Amino acid sequence: MKSPRKLLAAVLAGVLAVAGAGWFLSTRLRSPADEAARRTPPKASLVTAAVERRTLVSTVAVSGTLMYGSPFPITLAGVVGGAAELQRATRAPRQGRLREGGVLMEVNGRPVFALRGKVPMHRTIAPGTKGEDVEQVQRALRRLGFGAPVTGVFDRATVAAVTRFYAKRGYEAQRPALADRQAHDTLRRAVQTAKETLALEQRALDQGRDVLPLKIKLGNAEEELRAAESALEEAEDGRLTPEEQTRADAADSAVRAAGEKLLEAEQALAEASRPAPTPSPSPGADTRLLELRVANARAELDAARRARERLTDEGAQARVKRLRELRAAVRTAQEGLVTAEQALRHARQVSPAKLKVANAKKDVAAAASLLAEFLRTYGTSIPPGELVFLPALPARVHKTEVKAGQMVEDEVATVTSSSFTVSGSVEPAEADLLREGLKAGIELDSGRTYPATLTAVGEKAKLPGQEDPPPGTLPVLITPGSMKGLKGLSGTVVSAKVTVGATDEPVLVVPVAAVVTAADGRARVRVETAPDRTEEVEVRTGLTADGQVEVTGDLKEGDRVVIGGA
Numbered sequence: 001m002k003s004p005r006k007l008l009a010a011v012l013a014g015v016l017a018v019a020g021a022g023w024f025l026s027t028r029l030r031s032p033a034d035e036a037a038r039r040t041p042p043k044a045s046l047v048t049a050a051v052e053r054r055t056l057v058s059t060v061a062v063s064g065t066l067m068y069g070s071p072f073p074i075t076l077a078g079v080v081g082g083a084a085e086l087q088r089a090t091r092a093p094r095q096g097r098l099r100e101g102g103v104l105m106e107v108n109g110r111p112v113f114a115l116r117g118k119v120p121m122h123r124t125i126a127p128g129t130k131g132e133d134v135e136q137v138q139r140a141l142r143r144l145g146f147g148a149p150v151t152g153v154f155d156r157a158t159v160a161a162v163t164r165f166y167a168k169r170g171y172e173a174q175r176p177a178l179a180d181r182q183a184h185d186t187l188r189r190a191v192q193t194a195k196e197t198l199a200l201e202q203r204a205l206d207q208g209r210d211v212l213p214l215k216i217k218l219g220n221a222e223e224e225l226r227a228a229e230s231a232l233e234e235a236e237d238g239r240l241t242p243e244e245q246t247r248a249d250a251a252d253s254a255v256r257a258a259g260e261k262l263l264e265a266e267q268a269l270a271e272a273s274r275p276a277p278t279p280s281p282s283p284g285a286d287t288r289l290l291e292l293r294v295a296n297a298r299a300e301l302d303a304a305r306r307a308r309e310r311l312t313d314e315g316a317q318a319r320v321k322r323l324r325e326l327r328a329a330v331r332t333a334q335e336g337l338v339t340a341e342q343a344l345r346h347a348r349q350v351s352p353a354k355l356k357v358a359n360a361k362k363d364v365a366a367a368a369s370l371l372a373e374f375l376r377t378y379g380t381s382i383p384p385g386e387l388v389f390l391p392a393l394p395a396r397v398h399k400t401e402v403k404a405g406q407m408v409e410d411e412v413a414t415v416t417s418s419s420f421t422v423s424g425s426v427e428p429a430e431a432d433l434l435r436e437g438l439k440a441g442i443e444l445d446s447g448r449t450y451p452a453t454l455t456a457v458g459e460k461a462k463l464p465g466q467e468d469p470p471p472g473t474l475p476v477l478i479t480p481g482s483m484k485g486l487k488g489l490s491g492t493v494v495s496a497k498v499t500v501g502a503t504d505e506p507v508l509v510v511p512v513a514a515v516v517t518a519a520d521g522r523a524r525v526r527v528e529t530a531p532d533r534t535e536e537v538e539v540r541t542g543l544t545a546d547g548q549v550e551v552t553g554d555l556k557e558g559d560r561v562v563i564g565g566a
Contacts, residue, residue, distance in 0.1 A: 047564035048528050049511050053557040056509055058501040058545035060433055062476055064424025066442070066492045068396055068416035069479065075411050077121040078384030080107035082177050086407065087385070093400040093413040100393040101144045103169065107408055110386060111171050115140040117389035124384055126377040129154040136389060137382070141165060159380045173380045180378060187374055191367040198360035205353040214347050218340040225333035232326040235319065244315055251308040258304040262297035269294050394418055420486050422452070422478040422496050425469035431457055431476070433500040440478050440498040444489075451481040454498050501543050509548040514561040515541060526562040527555070534562055 080087060091106035098104060104112045117136035125134055134154050141148035141161045146168075148161035159173075166173040176184070206215075269290040395415040402412045422442060426434070438454040456477040462468075469475045478496050480486060514525045523541050526534040542550030555561075 046528060046532060046534070046562050048560040049514060049563050051551075051555050051557055051559040051561060052509050052548075053506045054509060055506050056503045056543050056545050056548060056550055057499060058543055059497040059499050060426060060430045062422070062424040062426060062440075062478065062496045062498060064422040064476075064478070064494065064496060066420055066422055066486065066489050066494050068398060068490060069419060069421035069477070070392070070417040071398060072390060072395070072415050073411045074104070074388055074390075074413045074415060076107070076112065076385040076388070076408060078124070080112060080383055080385035080408075081110045082174050082180075082381075082383060087409075089402050089404055089406055089408050089412075092402055092404045092406075093397050095397045095400065097418065098393065098395045098397050098415060100140065101165070101169070104388055104397075105402075105412060107385065110174075110383075111166075111169060112386055112388060112412075113169070114388050114390055114393060114395070116143075116391075116393045118391060119389060121384055121387045121389055124377065124381055125154050126381040127154055127156075127159060127379040128376050133389075134158070137162075137387070162382060163380060174383055174386070175380055176378055184371075184374060184378055187367070187371040191364070191371050194360065194364040194367045198357065198364050201353060201356040201360045205357050214340065214344040218337070218344050221333065221337040221340040225330070225337050228326065228330040228333040232323070232330050235323050235326050244318070247311055248315070251304070251311045254304040255301070255308055258297065258301035262294065262301050265290065265294040265297040390415060392417060419483060420480050420490070421455070422480075422494060423475065424478070424496065425473035425475050427473060431474040434476065434498060438498050438500060440496050442478065442480055443495045443497070444492075448485070450485060452478050452496065453481065455479045501545070503543055503550060507542070507550045508552065508555055508557065510551055510555075510561050511563050512544060512547055512549050513563040515539065515549055515551070523551075525551070525553075525555070528560045528562060 074093075076087075079085075085108070087107050089105060089107055090109050091103075093105045098114055100114065100116050102114055104114050106112065115137065117133075117140065119132045119136050121133065123129075123133070125137065130153050132152070135150060135152040137154075138148040138150045138152075138158055138161075141158070142150065144165065146161040146165050148158045149155070151158075163173045269287060272287045272290050396418050397413055398416045399414040400412070401410070401414070402408055434454060434457045436454060436456060440452040440454050442450045442452050444450075454476065456475075458474050460477075462475045476498075478498070510525060515523050516525070517523050522538055524536045524538050527537050529535050537554050539551040539553035539555065542552070544550070
């Protein structure tokens with residue numbers, strides 16, 4: 001007989017087996033109604049998205065290559081050194097940093113210097129040369145500490161500064177070659193000989209007997225003119241002649257004497273007219289004689305003064321007359337001088353020695369002209385191949401085109417700026433959103449982002465030697481704010497994003513698909529108010545970025561707007 005415990009376990013096992021079989025059959029067996037309901041598609045529901053509040057940033061993506069910017073091919077403008085001999089590189093350009101005043105290379109042992117400037121080197125700069133290229137050299141010398149004046153003329157001070165600059169770099173400035181020095185000496189002696197010949201012929205002409213009397217006459221005319229001009233100058237200064245001065249002194253003395261006599265008579269009359277200190281029984285003194293003397297003295301003083309005035313008037317009239325006479329004398333002397341000069345000149349012209357003097361003068365002028373023309377380019381100079389002007393320095397020698405020992409014919413090197421740029425392209429519609437100076441970010445595969453700036457769009461963004469962008473696109477140029485972290489990555493393909501717009505603060509945004517423009521031209525969104533129930537809300541749109549659009553209206557953060565569905 002089984003125990004009660006074993007019996008209970010057997011009953012429970014049977015019950016579980018029956019229940020399991022029932023469940024299995026219930027999952028496999030369905031009524032026709034259940035099967036039809038299962039195959040009917042569910043009722044379509046709304047697809048919504050939440051209204052968010054965040055800062056919206058609109059960017060244009062650019063894929064490009066990180067490279068050193070502004071490639072600039074270098075070609076020498078002419079010979080290096082003074083002679084137009086074969087130009088052979090004795091030191092090739094070296095890759096790396098190139099500073100202003102640095103030696104780019106050597107040709108035939110002569111240096112090729114790099115200076116900053118926009119005007120290309122195109123000629124030999126010799127003493128007396130003028131132009132913007134000379135001014136460019138002077139400014140570069142001042143920047144380098146050699147103190148050249150900025151005049152635009154290659155003068156002595158600039159020559160001295162160039163000489164010091166070459167010496168500081170261990171070279172000698174280009175001096176005239178031996179053949180040039182010999183030619184200069186020959187021309188100089190030709191001028192000296194021509195002048196000596198002219199002096200001999202002129203002396204022979206001046207000593208001719210046919211013109212000697214006329215020379216004496218000319219000398220006399222010159223002396224007479226000097227004397228007449230001296231007399232006129234004294235008269236115009238208002239100085240009196242000795243005779244006039246004597247008469248004036250006598251008239252002044254008569255006036256003073258009459259004045260003294262009048263004063264004595266007046267004093268005597270005043271003394272006689274003064275009352276006595278004590279009464280006197282005698283009658284008053286008779287003053288009629290004294291009064292008569294005073295009147296006579298006053299009349300004499302008036303007469304003396306009138307005489308002085310007449311003398312002054314007569315002197316003035318006499319000076320006017322004298323000035324007229326002296327001026328006439330000066331004119332007469334001038335006419336005499338001109339007449340004497342013309343007579344002497346005519347005599348010399350018809351003199352047999354005149355032709356020799358004229359020919360000697362022509363010889364002097366011709367020799368001097370040849371010497372002056374030669375001196376225009378004589379002296380310390382800068383050959384056209386010894387300077388290379390670059391738009392910006394320091395620069396970086398990116399690639400060399402010539403090796404030591406090779407002939408210098410075409411390009412010798414390519415330089416770039418010392419900073420990186422990202423060169424890429426965008427669609428025309430995106431290019432319309434871009435403008436120089438916009439902020440950008442350069443992203444590497446590591447995920448790190450570097451700040452940058454959009455520096456050029458369109459043709460200005462195309463670098464020299466760069467391939468054309470894909471058809472239907474426009475080139476863009478982006479410059480990193482710093483080289484830090486980017487060195488060694490030249491030629492790497494990177495991604496960049498240019499910020500074309502951003503909100504100043506967090507704003508409400510919805511998916512672009514949620515905004516519908518009605519027939520009246522107004523934008524609206526459908527806001528879910530309850531399951532499968534919506535309400536249209538009018539909104540104003542703003543910035544669009546990354547599939548989201550800024551909206552303002554009767555919305556709040558967290559509302560759900562319809563982007564699709566029933």
